[in-house]
Amino acid sequence: MSEPNSVNYIEILLVEDNQGDVVLTKRALKSGKVPHNLHVANDGEAALAFLHDVEYGQAPRPDLILLDLNLPKVNGREVLKKIKSNEALASIPVVVLTTSKADEDIMKAYELHANSFITKPVDWPQFMNVIRRIEEYWFTVVKLPPRED
Numbered sequence: 001m002s003e004p005n006s007v008n009y010i011e012i013l014l015v016e017d018n019q020g021d022v023v024l025t026k027r028a029l030k031s032g033k034v035p036h037n038l039h040v041a042n043d044g045e046a047a048l049a050f051l052h053d054v055e056y057g058q059a060p061r062p063d064l065i066l067l068d069l070n071l072p073k074v075n076g077r078e079v080l081k082k083i084k085s086n087e088a089l090a091s092i093p094v095v096v097l098t099t100s101k102a103d104e105d106i107m108k109a110y111e112l113h114a115n116s117f118i119t120k121p122v123d124w125p126q127f128m129n130v131i132r133r134i135e136e137y138w139f140t141v142v143k144l145p146p147r148e149d
Contacts, residue, residue, distance in 0.1 A: 010036040010139050011147075013062040015047040015079060016097075017071050024124065025066070028131035034139045044074025048082060055088050061147050062092055064138050067114075069098040069105060077108060084113040091145045095134060 012029070016022050022040055029036055037060065041047035047067075053059035065083065069076035076096065083089045093115040098105070101119050109117045118134070121127045138144070 008035070010034055010064070011039070011060045011062045012036050013039045013041065013047065013050060013065045015041045015044065015065065015067045015071065015076065017042050017068065021068075021120065024127050025131060028128045029135065031128070032132055032135045034135050036139075044071040044076060044079045046073075047071075047079050048074060051083065051086075051089055055086075063144050063147070065092055065094045066097045066134070067094050069096060069100055069109070077112065080109065080112045080114055093138065093142075093144065095138070097130075097134075 014022065014025055016025065019042075022042075026038060029038060039050060039059070039062070041050050047065075050059055054061050067076050067080060071079070076098070080094055080096070083092065083094060090113075094113075095116040095118060096109045096114045097118050097120055099120050100106075106117050116134075118130060121130055
C-alpha cells in the first residue's frame with residue numbers, strides 16, 4: 001500500500017534500436033505529466049532478457065511496453081509473440097510503435113495480440129504529440145492491470 005503523498009511511478013519498457021527515437025521518446029515523456037521510470041532495450045534479445053528478469057522478480061514489471069517491430073537479433077514480432085504467449089507477461093499492454101505503415105505488419109501485430117499499432121511520425125512536433133497521446137490514454141484514461149509487487 002502506498003503512503004499518502006507518495007508518488008507512484010509508471011514503469012515503461014521501450015524496445016527501440018534507433019538511438020534518435022530513444023532520445024526523442026525520453027524527451028517527450030520527460031515533458032509529460034506522468035511520473036515514470038523508462039527502461040530501454042536496444043534489441044529484441046535485450047527486451048526478452050529484461051522480461052525474463054521481470055518473471056523472476058529481478059526487474060520491475062512494466063505497466064506498458066512500447067515496441068518497435070524492426071529490431072536486431074530478435075525482431076519485434078517475435079518479442080510480441082513471446083510476451084503474449086507467456087501467462088506471466090500476457091496482461092502487459094504492448095503498443096507497437098514503428099515506422100511501418102504496411103497493412104501486413106498491422107494485421108500481424110493485432111493477430112499477435114498487440115494492444116495498439118502506431119506509426120511513428122517523422123517530425124519532432126508530431127512525434128511529441130503521439131507520445132503525449134500515448135501517455136494520456138494509457139496512464140490517464142485506461143485502467144491498467146495491477147502490478148504484483
